[in-house]
Amino acid sequence: MIKILLADDIAETRANIKRLIELEDDLQVIAEAINGQDAIEKAKDIKPDIVLMDINMPDIDGIEATEVISREVAETSIIMMSVQEEQDYLRKAMMVGAREYLIKPFGDDELINTIKQVHELESKRKDYLTTEEVQLEAEHKKVVSVFSSKGGVGKTLLATNLAVHLQQAQGLDTVLVDLDLQFGDVAVMLDLTPRITITDVVNDLQSLSPDNIDDYLLNYENGLHVLASPLRPEEAEVINGNQVQRIIDILKERFDYVIIDTAQSFSDQTLTALDNSNLILLIAMLDLPTIKNVRLCLEVMENLNYPEEKIKLVLNRSSKDVGIKVKDLEDNLNYSVDIHIPSNGEITVDAINQGVPFVTSKPKAKISKHIAKLADLLVDKEEALSKEKEGLLNKITSFLNSSN
Structure with missing residues (x-):
């Protein structure tokens, strides 16, 4: 009619x-x-x-x-x-x-x-x-996995600070997913006490949607949402790749950015995350065991037919004092480093122990500025500017309403 x-x-x-x-x-x-x-x-x-x-x-x-x-x-x-x-x-x-x-x-x-x-x-x-x-909306929504096949390279610390920065400085609606299902530390890094985890999401997956997913997420103080890993390592056994796929689909519809902190293995769940990611941040360091593992990772990803532009090589704890040079790393991997994250043990250790991301506690530190550069690899400039303007307008509107 x-x-x-x-x-x-x-x-x-x-x-x-x-x-x-x-x-x-x-x-x-x-x-x-x-x-x-x-x-x-x-x-x-x-x-x-x-x-x-x-x-x-x-x-x-x-x-x-x-x-x-x-x-x-x-x-x-x-x-x-x-x-x-x-x-x-x-x-x-x-x-x-x-x-x-x-x-x-x-x-x-x-x-x-x-x-x-x-x-x-x-x-x-x-x-x-x-x-x-x-x-157009789908093009702007991004899934980013932070991955390394070796522990101790600062993967979770980088994923956490990156997600906090995207939400706080860029004004992008962001969710951080702890997909290290047995020994995830995202909640610890943010000083959060999980009352609900990805295990609950899987149990209620049939009734889950972008409209109610927030009920299963932890809220960080700057607006960042967090999907916590299971409370017990054995709970990881009930979560499979198909369920991870469904969770990512729901989060992608709800949020601008989905940042996934993966486990250090090519498990079914991790491969699902990598397959569904627009970008993979592969974390490297200037030591021989890590370089060996990164080379193997790149070979696996090539066999999985991941395009080269999907993988960003992030050199963490970058320092000239280490014996191995960046050029040696790049020649060995036949891959260029996309971003260097400088070494700063004092700031990072304090951030971990206090549960306060260094991009929040030390925003002017060199390491925090490099996290901002890392975010720039992910974010479309026009999109970020639009979100920033939208956030400013919302603040002005809220101020005017409160004044009235």
């Missing part, structure tokens, strides 16, 4: 047009307006599919009313009606947003066909825009 608002200041004209429309089963006049102001108020209230708008009305005329409705009730299409056939009137009507222009008196077929054609074209436009918006 095409819902129509009929706006004309002459009652007899409205009655005649309404009589023609009601001969059609799929058209319905749901309201009438006697002037432009009345048309604006009723359009905002009932949001019709079509407004049949007379151009000459008292108070606010059809041109001005059309401009307001086109701007403030975007889902409504307007067909202008007029006894004037001059091009100037037609041009003005189209400039303010009218979709069609009918010259009075018009015949039954002309009226009905115009209404249906305008509605059909608008429906197609909305479908196209909806598809484009969904695709």
Whole structure:
């Protein structure tokens, strides 16, 4: 049913047009307006599919009313009606947003066909825009896995600080997933006490959706959400790759960024995370055991047909004091280091022991600035700027509301 608002200041004209429309089963006049102001108020209230708008009305005329409705009730299409056939009137009507222009008196077929054609074209436009918006939104949403096949390289510390930075400095809605299912430390790094974990998510997976996933997440003070690892190592056995896939799909729909701290193995759960990631941050260090493991990781990822641009090599605890040079590492791996995270034992140890990320406690430290550079590898600049502006506007609005 095409819902129509009929706006004309002459009652007899409205009655005649309404009589023609009601001969059609799929058209319905749901309201009438006697002037432009009345048309604006009723359009905002009932949001019709079509407004049949007379151009000459008292108070606010059809041109001005059309401009307001086109701007403030975007889902409504307007067909202008007029006894004037001059091009100037037609041009003005189209400039303010009218979709069609009918010259009075018009015949039954002309009226009905115009209404249906305008509605059909608008429906197609909305479908196209909806598809484009969904695709554009999906492009901006990213899953990033932080991975290493060797422990002790600072993987969890980097994942935690990266997620906190994305949420706090970039204004991106971020969730941090602890997928080290047996010995995850994300909650410890953030001084959080898990009341609910990924085990609960798996148990309730059938009823889980983007609308209720927040009920299963821990909240960090800056707005970051955290999906904690199981409380007991044996609970990891009940979680499989298919369940991880479903969890990622839900989180990806709910959040801008999903940061996954993986386990140090190519397990079914970890491979699922890596497969579903837009980017993989592979953590390396300048010691021979780590370099050997990183080389093996890169070989496995090549065999998995991961494109080279999907993998970002992150050199943690980068220092010139170590005997192995960065060039030696790159030559050995045949892979370039994308970002260097400097060594700073004092800051990182304090951050771990206090459960306070160093990007929060020491935002001006060199290591924190390099986490910001790491975030820049992930974030589209235009997207970040848009989010930053949105956050600023929200703060201003909240301030103004509180002042009132």
